[in-house]
Amino acid sequence: AQKVTQAQTEISVVEKEDVTLDCVYETRDTTYYLFWYKQPPSGELVFLIRRNSFDEQNEISGRYSWNFQKSTSSFNFTITASQVVDSAVYFCALTASSGYALNFGKGTSLLVTP
Amino acid sequence: EAQVTQNPRYLITVTGKKLTVTCSQNMNHEYMSWYRQDPGLGLRQIYYSMNVEVTDKGDVPEGYKVSRKEKRNFPLILESPSPNQTSLYFCASRTRTDTQYFGPGTRLTVL
Numbered sequence: 001a002q003k004v005t006q007a008q009t010e011i012s013v014v015e016k017e018d019v020t021l022d023c024v025y026e027t028r029d030t031t032y033y034l035f036w037y038k039q040p041p042s043g044e045l046v047f048l049i050r051r052n053s054f055d056e057q058n059e060i061s062g063r064y065s066w067n068f069q070k071s072t073s074s075f076n077f078t079i080t081a082s083q084v085v086d087s088a089v090y091f092c093a094l095t096a097s098s099g100y101a102l103n104f105g106k107g108t109s110l111l112v113t114p
Numbered sequence: 115e116a117q118v119t120q121n122p123r124y125l126i127t128v129t130g131k132k133l134t135v136t137c138s139q140n141m142n143h144e145y146m147s148w149y150r151q152d153p154g155l156g157l158r159q160i161y162y163s164m165n166v167e168v169t170d171k172g173d174v175p176e177g178y179k180v181s182r183k184e185k186r187n188f189p190l191i192l193e194s195p196s197p198n199q200t201s202l203y204f205c206a207s208r209t210r211t212d213t214q215y216f217g218p219g220t221r222l223t224v225l
Contacts, residue, residue, distance in 0.1 A: 043219050045216040047216075100145045100208075101162075102147075102208075104156055104157045105156065
């Protein structure tokens with residue numbers, strides 16, 4: 001069975017603060033894929049990143065960075081110098097190569113205030 | 115442009131009136147699925163399809179039907195909608211190892 005846990009239900013920060021969203025996963029598969037999606041107030045689900053289990057390199061995209069650590073089964077997401085437009089619900093998700101199911105965490109609601 | 119489309123985007127209906135939410139993708143993906151999103155419950159899978167004529171139940175299939183007669187289309191059917199099916203619905207598609215792409219969502223209200 002696969003499981004994704006996002007322990008932080010809601011986070012509130014002031015603009016320009018750095019914020020890290022935690023994601024912990026469980027899977028027995030050795031080959032798997034991890035994702036982050038953003039859901040802004042408008043409601044659509046926006047793909048942010050995909051990482052496979054063989055690539056533990058951290059990734060940076062502008063103010064966004066992701067820290068993948070297999071040793072702790074975590075795939076954390078950091079926003080540097082947060083902005084009001086970052087306010088959204090963020091979902092972490094996991095799928096294994098053995099199947100098609102994409103398992104989501106319950107999401108973390110991030111509120112960035114001016 | 116690669117995309118998943120859903121229609122309608124918003125729908126208000128009454129209990130018991132059959133409805134269909136259409137979903138179409140233009141990426142030739144084998145796998146398609148439907149999710150519903152409710153506050154505090156996250157995204158829950160309703161049904162999925164691994165290819166044409168192959169469908170299976172997800173976590174919350176009760177009250178829903180699907181069909182996959184063509185690879186690109188995967189409609190969600192509510193034969194007799196009830197108020198507890200008021201939700202935000204997403205269609206999605208992907209290949210086995212590729213990123214899952216979501217439609218824009220359908221906000222359904224059942225009175």
